[in-house]
Amino acid sequence: MMKWDSSNYSRSRLSRRSLLQSTAATLLTAPFISTSALAQDKLAGSGEVVVFSYGGTFTEGVRKHVYEPFTKATGIKVIDVVGDFAESQVKAMNQAGRIDWDIAYIDNYQQLHDAGMFVPIDYSLWEQESLEGTPMQARLNDAVAIFGVAMLLAYDHRAFPKGGPQNWADFWDVKNFPGPRGLFAPNAPRNIVFALLADGVANKDIWPLTDDKIDRGLAKLSEIKPHITKWWTAGGEAPQLLTNREYAISSVYDGRVLSAIRQGAPIKLAWDGAALGYVNAAILKGGPNTQNAQKLIAFLNRAPIAAGWTQGTGYPGPNANQVKYLPPEMLPLINISPENAPKCVMTDSAWLEAKRPDGKTNSEYIQERWLAWRAR
Template structure:
């Protein structure tokens, strides 16, 4: 297996660094057995498939848990290309009429515009086994994409600070009398803290989106209350979990993978799924790619329950197939977002609304971020 490298500097926190560091800590020895059942005729083949990946431990994990078993089962080799984000390269290749990749992870925020101009092929669900179709919700299986992985920003706290009864929601995060101690919130993207503030102020999950100006006003007013308690506005993905361990935070917003990794390593970190902010990345088959049939087989393979469990352990983040819960370690099962007890508690980002253009030509995401940055500099 070879690797082609392509690096791009992200706008804020490096998504690749977030993913790979969490994966390095969370990865548990698990090699999905490539049995004869996985080598069905409809997945067998030859040649290669060129896939986009985030690099580092993320790619190391997915190679071990998915790509190597896939090659063993099907005879198709995997070539991975590395970058922080796939979208700039996918757009450039599509515009040039020369697509060198076969699959890519596309951030949900970027998907609508790329879908609109036809950059992706329909997913061939006829290659999926019944366990995959039953375990993967229809909301995660669209015509030309399937949810590949999901990442959340949630409330995490130091159990030593609250040994008996820790915070249970974002209202508790704002309750400094009952739950004293320094707080941590992220500086780069305001949409997450705005959502947390609205939930803390009593807005129902179903009423969060769209983030109209009156809701943003309400959120920023609520954030005024907690601002003095924020010991540091974190900028790097690894900061909140480490600062919780170092007792620099009593509680903080934190990436789920980072927090779960700390828990798996025996750290005194606990997580609260209520009101978590959820993002999704999509698996896509690129239109014009050189090995589209093999790409369809890879996506069918990775969404099989046992392989999906390997993907979760190898990368640190789960795909949508809930049947993988049968194959995850008992200690990890209750922590992940796809556990039914957690799946009803988070708020999924309205990526289509964020990507939509306003009358002034800016996206809603740009507008929300401008409001956030203006507030932060006050």
């Protein structure tokens, strides 16, 4: 399942809106994706569609590269409503029996799916290029992966003039790659994933994080713990500490480091073993403009529009065909590129949301283990 590992991400109290807005701020000047070829076709209509968004420069980028071209091509107006997380508001609308939105961006998909809150996606409206470029696991019956966020290894290239670390085994290799390290404090699963990769587990064998793998990952993390000079907690912190030479190597969020690199930060990336997850877009059952919502979902997954989304926000959706519409210099910095995508480890959020025999989710159990380990 391609979804963001949001259960632990949200515990960090790191504002999603802040994370996304600050990245988009440096990308708004990217070339506008022309939609002259996107004539008014089967997506044409009238009225409006109400869409959740994160506000600020993120929404500005989406408006410019997606919503305005959609309105021009179809005649349907997009109204965006701003929030940090959609799930609580979607639940509240369902409890009140009044659904005011048409589309929400959903992190914890399974619970709302099980409650029957979403409408099946009409893939008959999609272009063939969209269907061919978007993998099946990103096209669920009632949700579509809308954008991905990866956590990956980054380093200050000034610290390694002869070549820097290329994978998580190198992160653990303090002899050949000396210097202060950083890891993200709140995110237990991804740190365990990195430890398992450093310990020789193949990408395809990482998930699920069974108890023996958790034990193995925490034991490996104990080896590197003395070299973690600061556990970072905010998305912009790791790139800044790398730039300031307070880190030599660190995990980073891809969108935030992309922003820093485009502003001249002396940072290089190693995509091998990047932990990737997707946020889903879902059409809410009972929303006021369901058919228009279907048309917007189909439109934004067209390859040139998907490229516009990436240029406007810094966070790609899963349609791989978008790369031919992106500036070549951007490709090494994004998780959708042909070079980077095969190196990523997809987060199994469905497993993280699943409940254990004691009633706790796997995510809650891992978080408890993580906090106990951090306290030692």
